[in-house]
Structure formats: C-alpha cells, structure tokens
Amino acid sequence: MRDFHNLSLKCIKGQPINDVVCRTLAEIGFPADAPPEPQETNSGYCKFWKKLSDTKYYVCGRIETEYIELLLKTKSREESFSIMLDRLSFYDITSYDLTIDLKYGCVFDITAEDAETLLDEFIYIIKVLLPSQLSDIYYSFDIEPNPAYAVFYEIAVKRLGLERYTNISQNNYHQFVSHVQDGIKERILRGETLYSIYRNTCATKEIIKKTFLEITDTQNNIGRIEVALFSLSKKYSYKPNISLSEDVSTFDFVVYENGIPVIAIDYWGEEYFNLEGNPYINETYDDMIELEQDKDKVCYNKNITHLQIDLRELDKGMCVGSLIRNILKNPSVAERHRIERREYFSFARATDDCEFNRTSFETATICGCFECCNLISPKDIVEWDYEETAICPVCGNCSIITDSQGYNLTEEFLKKINIMYSYSLPVK
Ligand SMILES: [Zn+2]
Known part of the structure; x- marks a missing residue:
C-alpha cells in the first residue's frame, strides 16, 4: 500500500456540525484530487439520462466507474472516452452527452496519472481510516463529498477484494463484513489505545469496544x-x-x-x-x-x-x-x-477469605473465627461446607480465616473484624 505523509486529517466525530468546515482531498494533503462538482445545471444532462432509462447504465456512477477503469487500464483519456462512447452508441449517446455526464461525475478532467494516484489514495483511506461505507469518511473526517470519490472508492474496494453485506433490506447493506474489525484488531495488537483508534479512524466507539472485548x-x-x-x-x-x-x-x-x-x-x-x-x-x-x-x-x-x-x-x-x-x-x-x-x-477482606479457603489450612499454624472470636488450631477443623469452606467447631459459622492467608491472628483482631462485619451487614 502506498503511504501518504503530511496529511492533516482532522477527526470531527462528536463536533457540532456548524463548526465543521469541509475540505477536499487536496486540502488535506493528498497529491491528487478530483475537480469540484459543477454548480450550473445543464438541460442536456437530463436528456442523457432519459436515453438510458431502463438500461443497465441507468445506475448512478456506473458509466463514470467504467470510464475510470478504462483510464486506469489504457492510461489514455482519448482512448477510454472512445471505448466508452462505443459501448453507449447503442443507446444513441453522443460525444457531447458523454462529456456532460463525465463532467457532472467530476471524472472528465482527471488525467491517467491522477487516476492512479486517486486509486492509491482510496486504498489508503479504506485501509487506514477503516470506513464501513463511503459516507463514514464524510462524517468522521472533514472531507467534502464528491461524486468522483464514490467511483474511486468502489474501484478500491474491488481491488482490495473486501467482502460486503449484500442483503439490500438490511441496515448493514454494502458495509464491510470484517474489514473494520480486522483493522481495529491490528491496531490494538500494535499497542494503540482505544481512544487513539477512535480519533484516527471512522470506527465507532461501539465497534471498537466490541472488537476489544472479543480479543x-x-x-x-x-x-x-x-x-x-x-x-x-x-x-x-x-x-x-x-x-x-x-x-x-x-x-x-x-x-x-x-x-x-x-x-x-x-x-x-x-x-x-x-x-x-x-x-x-x-x-x-x-x-x-x-x-x-x-x-x-x-x-x-x-x-x-x-x-x-x-x-x-x-x-x-x-x-x-x-x-x-x-x-x-x-x-x-x-x-x-x-x-x-x-x-x-x-x-x-476476611469476609471473602473465609470462603473456599481449604488449601490455606495446609500451611496454617493457627486459625480464628470472627463470629465467635475464638482462636482455633487448624487440626480442630473437621467440618467443611461443600468440602471447601471451613465450619467453626465452636459456633458452627463459616467465618474462619488462617494465618497463612496473611493475618496476624489475635482475639482482639478477630473482635475488630467482628465489629466491622456487623456494621457492614445489611439492615433488615
Ligand atoms: Zn466461631
């Protein structure tokens, strides 16, 4: 993957939308960018779409994507344009129509060299910024939407061979199946904090937490x-x-x-x-x-x-x-x-330590009950609750701790625990 240095990406997650100023890829520091979207409307553009209605080309971005794929292959704008025109001649599309469409799609003026760089940029964006879909990039970083970005995004996804959800009636339609989680996992294993992953990728807090807990x-x-x-x-x-x-x-x-x-x-x-x-x-x-x-x-x-x-x-x-x-x-x-x-x-802690403490009796020299506050010799313990918890031979409670658990046992100490313990009992 080509690396892009000197980028000034700014995460805008959680920022009020009025404070956000959208920037183009070039403004962020990427070397190649698509031209901005034309502002004026053109009646020829509507006629162009009418000619294509009910055909396989009546899909937003389809012609632009095919054209850019040709440009990446032939490395010639003229050649790509003429192949594309040839494919569309059946639908009565003229050179003028195609030019208008490609201009509206912001791909007409892109050189073969820039197309290659733009593709590298989107491969980088997908691999590093971990969007689950294109709009994530717009929402998480201050990048201005541009129709050409969708074209390069789709070609980059294809090149990377990333699997996506295909059920159109589901909310996750067209999102990556595992790419985002895989990217988060990799970053966690490299020692990055969850917070840093959140600030430097498109990933949401929920998916970062979920991935972290999984691994x-x-x-x-x-x-x-x-x-x-x-x-x-x-x-x-x-x-x-x-x-x-x-x-x-x-x-x-x-x-x-x-x-x-x-x-x-x-x-x-x-x-x-x-x-x-x-x-x-x-x-x-x-x-x-x-x-x-x-x-x-x-x-x-x-x-x-x-x-x-x-x-x-x-x-x-x-x-x-x-x-x-x-x-x-x-x-x-x-x-x-x-x-x-x-x-x-x-x-x-005695109230925790008196439970499941049978092994501590193996090395104990003295033990004590903080219910009846008697010091007891470990050999006098003969009854066990569930085979694991000592039962006091004097009062019958499961309140026995041993010196091998780190206690300096005296009757006075046991009485102190008893008072603490009684205070902490829930009031009935
Ligand atoms: Zn006791």
Whole structure:
C-alpha cells in the first residue's frame, strides 16, 4: 500500500456540525484530487439520462466507474472516452452527452496519472481510516463529498477484494463484513489505545469496544480500566503510561478533561499482592500507600486526583466506570475509596477469605473465627461446607480465616473484624 505523509486529517466525530468546515482531498494533503462538482445545471444532462432509462447504465456512477477503469487500464483519456462512447452508441449517446455526464461525475478532467494516484489514495483511506461505507469518511473526517470519490472508492474496494453485506433490506447493506474489525484488531495488537483508534479512524466507539472485548481475556484488568476510560463522555480523553514528573515513575493512565489532566490512575496488579491477595510490600495497604507518597505529592501539586485500583476489587466485579465518573464529579471520592480499600485489606477482606479457603489450612499454624472470636488450631477443623469452606467447631459459622492467608491472628483482631462485619451487614 502506498503511504501518504503530511496529511492533516482532522477527526470531527462528536463536533457540532456548524463548526465543521469541509475540505477536499487536496486540502488535506493528498497529491491528487478530483475537480469540484459543477454548480450550473445543464438541460442536456437530463436528456442523457432519459436515453438510458431502463438500461443497465441507468445506475448512478456506473458509466463514470467504467470510464475510470478504462483510464486506469489504457492510461489514455482519448482512448477510454472512445471505448466508452462505443459501448453507449447503442443507446444513441453522443460525444457531447458523454462529456456532460463525465463532467457532472467530476471524472472528465482527471488525467491517467491522477487516476492512479486517486486509486492509491482510496486504498489508503479504506485501509487506514477503516470506513464501513463511503459516507463514514464524510462524517468522521472533514472531507467534502464528491461524486468522483464514490467511483474511486468502489474501484478500491474491488481491488482490495473486501467482502460486503449484500442483503439490500438490511441496515448493514454494502458495509464491510470484517474489514473494520480486522483493522481495529491490528491496531490494538500494535499497542494503540482505544481512544487513539477512535480519533484516527471512522470506527465507532461501539465497534471498537466490541472488537476489544472479543480479543482480550476477561481477566485483563488493565484492559477493563481502559474500556471504562474509553466509555467516558466526549470531553474526557486518556493516555497510558504517562509521566507527570521526572522524579516519579509513570502512571498507568492519566485522564484529561478538555485536555487538562484530572485523574492519574495506577493499577495494582498481581505484582503488588501475594497468592492470597494480601499486599506484598511490608504487608499492609498503608505501607503500599506510603511507597506512593512521591506520586501523591506530584499529583497534589498539579491538582490531579491520584487513584489506585487494585486487583481484588476488580476481581470482585467493581464497576470502574462508575468509580471514575464519581471522582470526576467529586474528587474527594478518591480519598474515600482509599480509606475503604485500607479497611478492606485490614479487616473486611476476611469476609471473602473465609470462603473456599481449604488449601490455606495446609500451611496454617493457627486459625480464628470472627463470629465467635475464638482462636482455633487448624487440626480442630473437621467440618467443611461443600468440602471447601471451613465450619467453626465452636459456633458452627463459616467465618474462619488462617494465618497463612496473611493475618496476624489475635482475639482482639478477630473482635475488630467482628465489629466491622456487623456494621457492614445489611439492615433488615
Ligand atoms: Zn466461631
């Protein structure tokens, strides 16, 4: 595929239509273009169409397409014109008629050389801008419609051998079957963000999201965060792996509101937690926060909210989108979120950890029940719920956690969990 540099394509998705100024291909930086559409009407043009009614040529763009195909083959305007005239002589079409038609179709003045370049341009447009149909180019980028563009678009589709939907009664008629998704997939695999694909192609947010979810693992938490950011409203954008200061490491994502950074997000993935899901570094959530102090400071100085999203909350199905939307409305939500996560890692996670925890008893030296608040020896656990969840030999509840799950178990600690747990129970 021929590459075109120095293009100044401008995505107009979501812009109010009154602000949009249409540009021709030449104005965008493409080397060849079709002449503009004639403004004046010509009565000869109507007569020409009358002569062709009920024939196979009574189809918009058909003659122009055949003519351009001839021009690409013969590389001669005169020869192409005379072959075309010959084909139409049966219908009483004169040289004058054909000239008018080709002029109205904006292809008459195109040289053989320009025709070749225009074809390359449309191959590039289809492959890079990923339209599902011609009008997508007009709607997504500020390109002015021109009848010759439809001609070159159709020839380019044919050359590329792209499959299209053929059921005329369906909404997707004449759209590409898989070209757009294939193009999005390729861009994602090259590491491009969903937002960048949205800004640089004709693809809609829906199809980009759908394609992304098709090719990514549901366990891909960083991907889930990105989808949430991508789904925010138009005034927000985001970039991955952004450095806000030379002194601190990069943030996984920075969210921008009208181009100004507002939230810096870090994902605390598996490298932050051990197999039981406890913070690795010096064992407490506060220690982990402490290590992030420099990043906090940078964010504070720049008036940016610093948010950590951890693997355990994502695994539990937390909705990243609503958390981020709430923070955008009220930045103090991030601080509250941090307090909640600290409480979770200190106490509340026990309510998750007491379930399906049989393997942790293999290495446990002590366990405890946060219902009756007794410390119990692992060998005293003899009953299991569904073979997987320990049942307390004292009170009969499934509320047992072990030291091998990262807890420093004392009766006092169990009582603290008990109080937290009782508070968090739904009010009946
Ligand atoms: Zn108990």
